[in-house]
Amino acid sequence: MVRFAFIIHPIDLEDITKRLKIFRYLPGRLTERIVSRFPAYKASEIHGVKSPYGETEGWFIICPLTSRQMLELPVDYVTKRIIEAGRIAEKLGAGIVGLGAMTSVVGDAGITIAKNLNIAVTSGNSFTVAMAIEGTKKAAEYMGVKLANAEVAVIGATGSIGSVCARLIAREAGGLTMVALERSRLERLSYKILNESGVAARVTTDVKDALGRADVVITVTSAVDTVIEPGDLKPGAVVCDVARPRDVSRQVAEARPDVLVIEGGVVEVPGDVRFNFNFGFPPKTAYACMSETMILAMEGRCENFSLGRDLTVEQVEEIGRLGKKHGFKLAGFRSFERALSREDLEKVRDAAEKARRKPA
Numbered sequence: 109m110v111r112f113a114f115i116i117h118p119i120d121l122e123d124i125t126k127r128l129k130i131f132r133y134l135p136g137r138l139t140e141r142i143v144s145r146f147p148a149y150k151a152s153e154i155h156g157v158k159s160p161y162g163e164t165e166g167w168f169i170i171c172p173l174t175s176r177q178m179l180e181l182p183v184d185y186v187t188k189r190i191i192e193a194g195r196i197a198e199k200l201g202a203g204i205v206g207l208g209a210m211t212s213v214v215g216d217a218g219i220t221i222a223k224n225l226n227i228a229v230t231s232g233n234s235f236t237v238a239m240a241i242e243g244t245k246k247a248a249e250y251m252g253v254k255l256a257n258a259e260v261a262v263i264g265a266t267g268s269i270g271s272v273c274a275r276l277i278a279r280e281a282g283g284l285t286m287v288a289l290e291r292s293r294l295e296r297l298s299y300k301i302l303n304e305s306g307v308a309a310r311v312t313t314d315v316k317d318a319l320g321r322a323d324v325v326i327t328v329t330s331a332v333d334t335v336i337e338p339g340d341l342k343p344g345a346v347v348c349d350v351a352r353p354r355d356v357s358r359q360v361a362e363a364r365p366d367v368l369v370i371e372g373g374v375v376e377v378p379g380d381v382r383f384n385f386n387f388g389f390p391p392k393t394a395y396a397c398m399s400e401t402m403i404l405a406m407e408g409r410c411e412n413f414s415l416g417r418d419l420t421v422e423q424v425e426e427i428g429r430l431g432k433k434h435g436f437k438l439a440g441f442r443s444f445e446r447a448l449s450r451e452d453l454e455k456v457r458d459a460a461e462k463a464r465r466k467p468a
Contacts, residue, residue: 112166112405113197114206114398115190116151116387118143118174119353144181146172148193150200151385158379159434162406167200168385169193171211175353176332178210186214187221194225203410204228206401209352213330217268218415230404230413232397235436236350237272237419238428239396240372242438244277244326244348247370251346251457253323259283261322263315263336264329266293268417269350272424273326274309275301284309285318316340324348327355328372338363343463348372354444361444366463368456371442375399378435390447393439403430 118124121136124143131139151168158164171193178186190211197205205227207218212231222229248255260277264270265286278284278301286309288294294311301309312318319325319340328350329335334357341347343366349356350372360369374393381392389395394402404413407430414423431437441448 110164110203110405110408110410111201112164112204112206112401113169113194113200113202114166114208114401115148115169115171115193115197115211116208117171117178117211119209120174120176124174140174140177143172144174144177148172148189148196150196153384155382155384156380157377157402157406159406161434162408163379164402164405166202166402166405167197168383169196169205175210178214179330179332183215190214190221191224194221194227194229198225198227202227204230204401204405206397207231208395208397210330212397217417218412222412222415228404228410228412229415230401231268231415232395232400233269233414233419234272234423234427235375235400235403235414235431236372236396237269237276237424238431239375239399239438240269240273240326240328240348240350241276243370243372243374243441244324244346245280246438247346247348247368247441248324250453251344251368251460253344253346255280255282255324257282258323259285259321260324260326261285261287261318263287263318263325263327263355264351265311266290266297267328267330268414268419270326270328271297272419272421273328273350275304275421276424277326278305278307278309281307281324285322286311287313287315287318289313319345326372327351329355331355334358336360341367343367343466344460346370358444365456366459368441368453368460369443370448371444372396374439374442375431376437376439377402388445389442390439399431399436400427403427403434403436406434 260281262274266288325347
């Protein structure tokens, strides 16, 4: 059996204070500085991941830097701390280690980390893309949005996840607008999509403008703060938020009952799975990036997979096939850390229909 490990970290200050209550009484930045000096450590053992075609078990390893620190501290230091966590995975006997949340974004997106470890490394981004696209399509269908007639916006389109999402969704969307900070990179991606699928994608650095026209949004920036607010979205819009930390403000849930916001990449894991660690998901479910690491371990593929900033469509399609083989599948819809019931979805759909009927 090939075993795996997955590196996680506190997304924000709340992640620290809800586990270590003593830090609730200290200033936030001081808490971050203190906790960042903790060594990386094993958080839990994972058991019971099993399909008719393979099985695996593994560990969660914590790198004690918050998302803000991952972006603000020197890249060499952050990379060194992630490698430290990877070496714990090596000692435990993992054959492959996955990079969770911001650990997959730092520096060259995992390439240097892989060079400094003696086990395989993946960011899990390929399966994240596969599940984000599947979830977006199902959510749009439920909301009565026909993708072939819809205007789709991809926010963070030049990143490793965003660029492949844009290339894949371009095959089915009525129109595509891509948003990122650097226009030159957007234009290069637009040219690639035109050659691949014949779609002339619009490009812009203006997030608000793109959101105001979009029926469907896939957002996957590396921003620490939210980039989508309640007033930015059309009535009835469908938003798949793949980013961690989240791109969509929590105020959207409170102020826009007519908009469906789903988390990207929530996956049902096969077997009698026991994670022995609460990362906010229902039992037997995980992020897609975690799932990719498990899938590769179950396949016995101890190889570097989703690394760097140039994911390929072929990688996404391959890991999607392997996920289906082992029974990994989309685990319904979640929004702001909460599962959406059929009743919840019906309320959003009804509110969207009423909002669309209102005169401009």
